[in-house]
Amino acid sequence: MKRALITGITGQDGMYLSELLLAKGYEVYGLIRGQNNPKFEMIEREIPGVRLLTGDLTDLSSLLRALTASQPHEVYNLGAISFVAYSWENAHTTTDVTGKGVLNMLEAVRLHRNADGSDIRFYQASSSEMFGKVQEVPQRETTLLWPRSPYGVAKVFGHYMTINYRESYGMHASSGVLFNHESPRRGPEFVTRKISMAVARISLGLQDDLQLGNLDAKRDWGFAGDYVEAMWLMLQQDQADDYVISTGEMHSIREFLDIAFKRVGIDDWAPLVSQNPAFFRPAEVESLVGDSTKAHETLGWKPKVGFTELVEMMVDHDLAREQRRASRG
Numbered sequence: 001m002k003r004a005l006i007t008g009i010t011g012q013d014g015m016y017l018s019e020l021l022l023a024k025g026y027e028v029y030g031l032i033r034g035q036n037n038p039k040f041e042m043i044e045r046e047i048p049g050v051r052l053l054t055g056d057l058t059d060l061s062s063l064l065r066a067l068t069a070s071q072p073h074e075v076y077n078l079g080a081i082s083f084v085a086y087s088w089e090n091a092h093t094t095t096d097v098t099g100k101g102v103l104n105m106l107e108a109v110r111l112h113r114n115a116d117g118s119d120i121r122f123y124q125a126s127s128s129e130m131f132g133k134v135q136e137v138p139q140r141e142t143t144l145l146w147p148r149s150p151y152g153v154a155k156v157f158g159h160y161m162t163i164n165y166r167e168s169y170g171m172h173a174s175s176g177v178l179f180n181h182e183s184p185r186r187g188p189e190f191v192t193r194k195i196s197m198a199v200a201r202i203s204l205g206l207q208d209d210l211q212l213g214n215l216d217a218k219r220d221w222g223f224a225g226d227y228v229e230a231m232w233l234m235l236q237q238d239q240a241d242d243y244v245i246s247t248g249e250m251h252s253i254r255e256f257l258d259i260a261f262k263r264v265g266i267d268d269w270a271p272l273v274s275q276n277p278a279f280f281r282p283a284e285v286e287s288l289v290g291d292s293t294k295a296h297e298t299l300g301w302k303p304k305v306g307f308t309e310l311v312e313m314m315v316d317h318d319l320a321r322e323q324r325r326a327s328r329g
């Protein structure tokens with residue numbers, strides 16, 4: 001039986017990946033941070049097969065302990081402080097967790113030996129945020145990186161450290177440069193979920209309006225459930241490598257709003273949405289769109305869920321959730 005250790009188990013990707021690996025017959029371990037973490041129960045309830053271990057990406061010895069306990073064949077490093085806006089206010093913490101945390105995990109994997117002598121394959125969650133002020137359209141594996149946030153800079157560090165461990169130690173270490181990926185499990189601080197939750201509440205008369213930042217930003221949005229499959233495929237290859245994972249389609253926040261509000265029967269959302277300077281960023285990533293030709297050709301990976309389907313899935317989920325809450329009183 002294959003064993004996997006996932007950091008960042010409480011995020012949407014950690015949850016979808018756990019489900020995928022459990023369905024494939026893996027023994028799945030998840031690293032969870034802190035004392036009395038309220039998400040502990042949430043994971044035990046939603047994904048009962050996962051075995052949780054406590055540890056922290058900033059603490060190398062806790063990572064070594066987690067490797068000893070799990071004896072994994074595959075490590076998926078999804079843990080990070082991942083909210084870009086937060087990274088300006090907490091640049092040091094973001095650097096420690098999102099950047100140096102990758103180095104800690106790589107070091108732990110390099111130092112650890114599985115009792116049965118099996119090797120560990122490593123996946124690093126790199127990000128399209130690394131392209132920042134884009135130097136080429138669409139962005140591919142060879143595009144020059146130009147991060148625009150402390151988060152993006154930290155991800156670049158982790159990305160190159162992964163490549164360096166592959167080249168220095170011959171480690172099977174792959175990096176997935178994932179473009180924005182969303183789902184009903186997305187945190188409410190990210191723009192897509194903020195919109196889907198507000199749209200549901202506005203349509204039920206529970207909220208009056210929605211305040212956002214830059215409505216002109218454009219992203220290549222895919223479905224998180226599709227993207228975790230690419231992570232797994234990367235670790236099944238003979239050679240470790242880096243792959244861009246994206247849909248190849250770019251949409252604006254305005255288009256997201258169009259589809260989301262239409263889903264609840266509102267054609268003109270302009271009177272309901274305003275822009276608040278508090279949600280603008282010190283430096284913006286204006287547009288991102290990826291070229292996943294390498295992943296298509298080498299991994300045989302392609303996204304299944306399209307943009308409209310994704311937006312509608314999120315709105316439908318939040319509508320049902322609000323209706324359930326209302327019926328409970």
Ligand code: G4F
Nearest residue numbers: 082084127128129179180189190191192212213214217279
């Ligand atoms: O949803 P976002 O916060 O995602 P962002 O910054 O693109 O980052 C996400 O994707 C990255 C992959 O490229 C990941 F690495 C990262 O961890 C995260 O998952 O913002 C998307 C866009 C931005 O341009 C932002 O300025 O939406 C714009 N926006 C406009 N109003 C807003 C808002 N973003 C948020 N979060 N909240 C707003 O009110």
